[in-house]
Amino acid sequence: MVSAATPRTGRRAATRRPSGRPRSAIRRRDALVGYLFIAPQLLGAVALVIAPLIAVLYLSLHDWNPLASTFTFIGLDNYTKMFSDPSFLDSLEASGYFSLGLVVLNVTLALALAVLLNQKLPGTTAFRTFFFSPVVVSLVAWSIVWSFLLQYDGGINGFLSAIGVQGPNWLRSGPTAMASVIVVQVFKNVGLNMILFLAALQGVPMELREAARIDGAREWRVFRSVTLPMISPTVLLVSVITVIGSLEVFAQIAVLTGGGPGNSTTVLVYYLYQRAFKYHQFGFASAIGVVLFLIVLVLTLAQFQTRKRWVHDEV
Amino acid sequence: MLKRLRSSTLSAAVAAALLLSLAGCGGQDTPPTSGEPVALRMTVWTGNENHLALFNSIADAYVAANGDQVSSITFETLPYDEYTQTLTTQIMGGNAPDLAWILEGSGPEFVDSGALVDLKPTLQAVEGYDLDDILGSALALWEKDGGVYAYPFSNSPFGILVNTTMLTAAGQPLPGELLASGQWTWDKLLEIATGAAQATGKAGFYVGGYESYLAWQYLAEAWDAWGAAPWSEDGSTCTFTDQAMVDFMTWYHDGVYEAGAITEAGVRADFYAGESALTTAQISKVAGLDGSFEWDMVPLPSGPAGLQPVIGQAGVGVLTQSDHSEVAADFLAFFTNPANSAKLAQYFPPPRQSVLTVEVLGAANPLLTTEQIEAVVIGQMSDAVTLPSHVKFAQVSDAAKIALDGLWTRGADVTQVMGNICTAIQPLLGS
Numbered sequence: 001m002v003s004a005a006t007p008r009t010g011r012r013a014a015t016r017r018p019s020g021r022p023r024s025a026i027r028r029r030d031a032l033v034g035y036l037f038i039a040p041q042l043l044g045a046v047a048l049v050i051a052p053l054i055a056v057l058y059l060s061l062h063d064w065n066p067l068a069s070t071f072t073f074i075g076l077d078n079y080t081k082m083f084s085d086p087s088f089l090d091s092l093e094a095s096g097y098f099s100l101g102l103v104v105l106n107v108t109l110a111l112a113l114a115v116l117l118n119q120k121l122p123g124t125t126a127f128r129t130f131f132f133s134p135v136v137v138s139l140v141a142w143s144i145v146w147s148f149l150l151q152y153d154g155g156i157n158g159f160l161s162a163i164g165v166q167g168p169n170w171l172r173s174g175p176t177a178m179a180s181v182i183v184v185q186v187f188k189n190v191g192l193n194m195i196l197f198l199a200a201l202q203g204v205p206m207e208l209r210e211a212a213r214i215d216g217a218r219e220w221r222v223f224r225s226v227t228l229p230m231i232s233p234t235v236l237l238v239s240v241i242t243v244i245g246s247l248e249v250f251a252q253i254a255v256l257t258g259g260g261p262g263n264s265t266t267v268l269v270y271y272l273y274q275r276a277f278k279y280h281q282f283g284f285a286s287a288i289g290v291v292l293f294l295i296v297l298v299l300t301l302a303q304f305q306t307r308k309r310w311v312h313d314e315v
Numbered sequence: 316m317l318k319r320l321r322s323s324t325l326s327a328a329v330a331a332a333l334l335l336s337l338a339g340c341g342g343q344d345t346p347p348t349s350g351e352p353v354a355l356r357m358t359v360w361t362g363n364e365n366h367l368a369l370f371n372s373i374a375d376a377y378v379a380a381n382g383d384q385v386s387s388i389t390f391e392t393l394p395y396d397e398y399t400q401t402l403t404t405q406i407m408g409g410n411a412p413d414l415a416w417i418l419e420g421s422g423p424e425f426v427d428s429g430a431l432v433d434l435k436p437t438l439q440a441v442e443g444y445d446l447d448d449i450l451g452s453a454l455a456l457w458e459k460d461g462g463v464y465a466y467p468f469s470n471s472p473f474g475i476l477v478n479t480t481m482l483t484a485a486g487q488p489l490p491g492e493l494l495a496s497g498q499w500t501w502d503k504l505l506e507i508a509t510g511a512a513q514a515t516g517k518a519g520f521y522v523g524g525y526e527s528y529l530a531w532q533y534l535a536e537a538w539d540a541w542g543a544a545p546w547s548e549d550g551s552t553c554t555f556t557d558q559a560m561v562d563f564m565t566w567y568h569d570g571v572y573e574a575g576a577i578t579e580a581g582v583r584a585d586f587y588a589g590e591s592a593l594t595t596a597q598i599s600k601v602a603g604l605d606g607s608f609e610w611d612m613v614p615l616p617s618g619p620a621g622l623q624p625v626i627g628q629a630g631v632g633v634l635t636q637s638d639h640s641e642v643a644a645d646f647l648a649f650f651t652n653p654a655n656s657a658k659l660a661q662y663f664p665p666p667r668q669s670v671l672t673v674e675v676l677g678a679a680n681p682l683l684t685t686e687q688i689e690a691v692v693i694g695q696m697s698d699a700v701t702l703p704s705h706v707k708f709a710q711v712s713d714a715a716k717i718a719l720d721g722l723w724t725r726g727a728d729v730t731q732v733m734g735n736i737c738t739a740i741q742p743l744l745g746s
Contacts, residue, residue, distance in 0.1 A: 066407035068428035069636070152581035172528075172581040172723065258529055261580075261720040277400040278709040280424075282407065 053293065060286035067280050078287035088288070090263050091271035094178070098267050099246040101182040106242050107235070109186060110193030115223070117194070118201045128198075132191035139188065143255035146184045147171070150256070174264035177257050181265055185252055189245070193238045200234035201227065232311040240303050244296055268292050352386035353639045355646060357414035357631070358402055360395040366662055367392070370650075373658065377649050384642050399709075406430070411636035413643040417465055419628040420532060422456045423550075423706045426464045431632040433462035437644040444652055445669075453666035456701055457630050465630030466651045469663035471597035472626045472699055473523075473536045473615060474691040475504065480608040481592045482507060485514035490593075490613045494690075501540055501566070501618045504593060508576035511592035518584030518591035519576035523600070528580040531719055532703045532712065536595045536625050538563040540618025545703050545715065551744055553737035555715070556730075562619065564722065564729045572725045580723040597627055598664070598692060601682045612687050614695060624695030627702060629663075664692055671696060707743055714739040 035042075060079070063072045082088045113131055117124050134142060149155040150170040157167035170180045204227055212222045228235075250269045253259060259266035259274070266274075268288065276285030361367070367390055374388035391412065393401045399421050405411055417425050425431050438446050449467075457465040477490050487507040493499040508519030524533030535545075543560040546553055554560060570577040578584045578591070586594040587603045595615070604610055615625065631651070633643040649655065657670040661678060665671055676688050683691075705711050718736040721727060 065428065067403060067425065067430045069430075148583075151583055152579060153583070169579075169581045172720075260529075260717065261723070263717045274709075274713060277403065278713065279707075280403055280709075 056286045056289045056293075059283055060290050062283045062286075064283040064286075065280050066282065074283070078284045079291075082284065082287055082291070087263065087266070087271065091266050091268050094263070094265060095247060095267040097178055098182060098249060098265075099243060101179070102185055102246040102249075103239065103242050105182060105186045106190055106193060107238055110190050110238065111197050111235075113190065113194045114197030114201055117198055128194075131194055134188050135191045137188075139251045140255060142188055143184065143252045146180075147256050150180050150184075171257050172261050174261055177261060177265050181249075181252055181256055184256065185246075185249060188252075189242075193242065196234055196238055197231065200231035204230040236303065236307050236311050240300055243299050243303070247292065247296055247299075268295075352382060352384055353642055354386050355388045355414065355639060355643055356391055356412045357388065357416075358391050358393050358398075358405070358412045359416050360393055360398045362392045363662075369658060369662070373650055373655050374646075377646055381645075385646065388646065406634070406636055409636075411634045413637040413639055414631060414633050414647060416468075417630045417632055419456060419630070419701050420704050420708045420712070422465070422628075422630060423704050424708060425632065426457060426459050427706045430635060431464040432635050432637075432640045432644055433464060434466065434633065434644055434647060435461070435463040437641075437648050438463065438466075441645075441648040441652070444648055445667075448653065448669050449666045450668060450697060452697060452699060453626075453628065456628060456704060457632070465632035466647060467628050467630050467666045468651060468659060469629040470626045470666050470696060470699070471599060471628075471664050472624055472692050472695045473595050473597055474612050475615060476523075476586060476594050476596045476600065477611040477613060478586065478589060478592050478608050479611050481515055481517065481589070482511055483609075485511040485592070487511055487514075487592075489611065490616075491611050494613050499613065499616045501537060501616045504616050505566075505570050505574055505576050508570075508593055509574040512575055515592075517589075518578045518582070519574075520570075520593040521578040521584060521586070521591055523586075523595040526578060526583070526594075528720070528723060529716065530712075531716055533595075534563075534567070535702050536615065537567070537618070539623035539625050539700060540615065540620055541566075542618075542620030542623075546705065546711075546740075546744055550705050553741045553744055555733045555736040555740075559620065561729055561733055564733060568722060568727065568729055571723075598676075598680055598683060598688070599662075601680060604682065612683060612691055614690050624699040625702065626664075626696070626699040664696070705744075711740050711743050714743060 061073060061075060063070060063074045063077070117128055151157075152169045152172065154170075156170070160167040168176045170176045208226050208230070209222050212226045217225065247267075248269055249267055250273065253265050253267055253270045254273075257265040259270050269292065272285050272288040272292065275281045275288060357370075359366075359370070370390045374390070378385050378388060398416075399418060402412070402415055417431075435446075438444050446463075450470075453467045453470050454463065457463060457467060475490060479489055479491075482489055485507075487510045490499060490504070490507070493503055504520065510519075511517070512519035522533055522536060524530055524536075532545075538544075538560065541559045541563040543557065543563045544554050545560075546555075567577065571579055584590040586596075587600075587605075589608050596612075598612070601612065615622070631647065633640050633647055637643050651659070653667065653669060656665050656667045657675060659665060660667075660670045660675045664676065671693055673685050673688050673693065676692055677683070677685060680688065715736050718732065718739045721735060722729065722732040
């Protein structure tokens, strides 16, 4: 605020203002005011994000069993054990399947729904509400309802048998269990991505599309060459938050499958939960947390690094 | 300058927050100076108002008599499904309760890890406590190297709950009659369950606790009658591949996929809603019956290895992390003395022989007849075994479950799946 009121001056005045106070002092005061403004948020982030992150790194170097009151420094043993544990590799694979399935399905469906809703058709408001409402429903309640629908003698198989189809035991066979968890999660969150895409689509200038049409482009070509590049920053945003969200999936797994059948839906976070809260191996679980953090970091950085190739305003 | 200020401020903030968070990891409240009355806390998994009222009345009597040592005793209800996880998290956060209920499955882990205080010296020192009155079979799980690490306050035998309305409608013989004529076997149970399922289109039978095909240890309610066990007595060798276990699993698998008598994985059938003819259950479950159908409760049937009563158990112990473990142990001795055991027996079948009577149990379970209580509870207690438990129970149980899931498809190879279970859990058992 102080600097906003200060008139721009030449180089000489930059070091000493007419009042005689050095500019660096003003800058410091500005900085202090700025820090005070962000202090509440910064304190929260430090206490709840940064400090636990560092603590997890520290804990991952220890063998910590609170039940036995043991806390021993073991260096990188947890990491060595983790990478040689077949369950860890299985959970990585399960997380990979889940993320891939979720990102592809979620982004595609959200974009398709947004494009549909962007048309001037009757009933779009009701349609939008219909797809957005699961976003505000409690995740656990949502998962419990779906667990009833997906059980062997549940609602979905009841509907299928009414039309003469014998449905599978959705949550009890490996491939259908993972597919079910993915679809349940897609329906839960597709509304949010849909709204983000819709906002982006409504920001695409009409004249650009009209110009393309005048040049002879068909609707698909207009979408591919004009609309999609224009909304590419939103595609990047949606992809990043969906990838991060997909790696954090837990409640749906806990409610729907409990990581099974076998360990087919034991994703990384569920594996971490088992190690920490069921087996009391908190050091080992911290090491999983560190690896999960690095995976999210690398994937996010990779997406940002490649953005120049496909996000139009980064070119 | 600004840069230095920024980095030093940030470093200080991070360091302070880290220290704060780490301090929380191992911190304990400062113990009060001697002589000052302390506040005790016990974690439980019951939220039943009658149970809590009884606990509070016993606690009030203790505080009234020992006001110089204890100022208050609170009972904190934690959700049953997440009980052990929540308790462990409290311990981890330096907020351990003074006393805690412990589930039998995690009993050995708590006893072995040193998380519980040896109560024997305190219990022996209290006049009139009569430690010998407690059944040895009930105490076995909580003993180590001559010490006693928890009091097994609840010893509830499993029996079979029968929907007699459904069985009669299906034209099947009633288990009560079969028991009287000495024909009450697991094969017979499967036979009448099959008949009931075919006649009514509902479920025939499910093992209570294993209806969701997750907590396989509840299958022990049945497999003990085959003489089967998941691992050797010392917990070091997998015995899933033993013939007795293979025979039981074959029987169960056939019951699901050939006879259609046992509910399949992924199917929900609630006995208490009248959706199944038979299930295994403890006597306290009778309270969930609303009178919409006629029912009976009979002991577990006998199997190829004869009759083997099974109990579900829970212990209460004092945590070593408690700052007031001596006072807590003294309260536990009062809480479980013969007089208070008789009161607790209203709700929890006691391990004390002196209060294991039809009168006491009948008063608390008015829906059960004297004959049912005698047959299902009292007659079984002294020979009963507990459900499987292990020092690494959670880990071993999960590993076995992952492999056992392979059995729940039509045409699965039982011997191969049992082999897979041993391959998965033997490294954990042996380590």
